[in-house]
Amino acid sequence: MFRPLAVFIGARYTRAKRRNHYISFISLTSMIGLALGVLAMIVVLSVMNGFQKEMSARVLGMVPHAAIAGVQPLDDWRSLARTALDHPQVQSAAPLTELEGMLSYKGAMQPIQVQGIDPHEEPKVSIVAGHMEQGRLADLVPGEFGVVIGEITARRFGLQVGDKLTLIVPELSDTTGGITPRMQRLNVVGLFKVGAELDGSLGLIHVADAAQLMRWQPGQVQSVRLALKDLYQAPQVAAGIVGELGAAYRAVDWTQTQGSLFSAMQMEKTMIGLLLLLIVAVAAFNIVATLIMVVADKGADIAILRTLGATPGQIMAIFMVQGTVIGALGTLAGGVLGVVAALNVSELIAWLESVSGRQILSSDIYFVSYLPSDLQMLDVALVCTAAFILSFLATLYPSWRAARIQPAEALRYE
Known part of the structure; x- marks a missing residue:
């Protein structure tokens, strides 16, 4: 089956066992960090949706x-x-x-x-x-x-x-x-x-x-x-x-009597979402460090590809494919785990309370005695899209640096 050169080599670099195992470890941690960031955003937004839904049902059920x-x-x-x-x-x-x-x-x-x-x-x-x-x-x-x-x-x-x-x-x-x-x-x-x-x-x-x-x-x-x-x-x-x-x-x-309360809740959800997005951004931009080290490790390979006729655009695309694959896998794993966690977070907290013997949410303090969760697929789609875009943007600078490598300079000390 025909595949473009950049996709073929970029995918091969992603799954190949490198000589430098430290780079492989950094790639794995970047992927795990991105997945955890996506998971955290989905779970927190779902819990906030649950609290907002409970508050709406109780307050707007009374007024x-x-x-x-x-x-x-x-x-x-x-x-x-x-x-x-x-x-x-x-x-x-x-x-x-x-x-x-x-x-x-x-x-x-x-x-x-x-x-x-x-x-x-x-x-x-x-x-x-x-x-x-x-x-x-x-x-x-x-x-x-x-x-x-x-x-x-x-x-x-x-x-x-x-x-x-x-x-x-x-x-x-x-x-x-x-x-x-x-x-x-x-x-x-x-x-x-x-x-x-x-x-x-x-x-x-x-x-x-x-x-x-x-x-x-x-x-x-x-x-x-x-x-x-x-x-x-x-x-x-x-x-x-x-x-x-x-x-x-x-x-x-x-909206005239209780509108300010629900506007504040929506503002709180937006601000917490933006703060959690910074966690995703940090994980996504770890891909920058990963690809820079990969570029340094693959300098000789890049020079050989250039001497064989590969263009700077193809070299850039190779490393963009590699970084995008890392970002896509991390985003996919985080999205799946986040959906599963959001659907079961109430049962998980109840299990932790039964194991520890301590009540995390007391009805004497909070208006609910359990952790509500309301998973909305629009939130999942927005989080995953934002994480994928950030991970893609993180590939641009290292890939551009790889495309600027001169074959003579790269092979001088080989």
């Missing part, structure tokens, strides 16, 4: 994907919900009233965001029902002013189900200060834990109790909360629904 609010309190939220459900992206809808206040318990205070919900409709749009540590959403009964609080809030105050605390809500008034605090006694009827900051900043009460706190008519709510099929379409979906309803309504979506 509204989108909410349609009226300029005035809504008297008939169900008719608005039916209009929103006509949109193909909207899965379900539920009433929602939000207010800010302070929780007070035995002299300790903390800010809190209170959501008035319908305990029968809320499971359609939120994951909180599946993360109840104590009590149930159904324990929120109109008129009893029960509250479901997060695990962090309960731990901070030392609260249990059955305890009572005070909610302080600011109210506009005609007094000199303009704002008068209004206090309401609440009964703790449940605790939830989603493993995010919301455990320490969110409380749930019945939507009827929220209307009473806001001094609205019974049955009035602030907005209709929507759960969407594709939450990344939330701004467009909410704007489209409000456009149909008219100027008496406004839209709020998760």
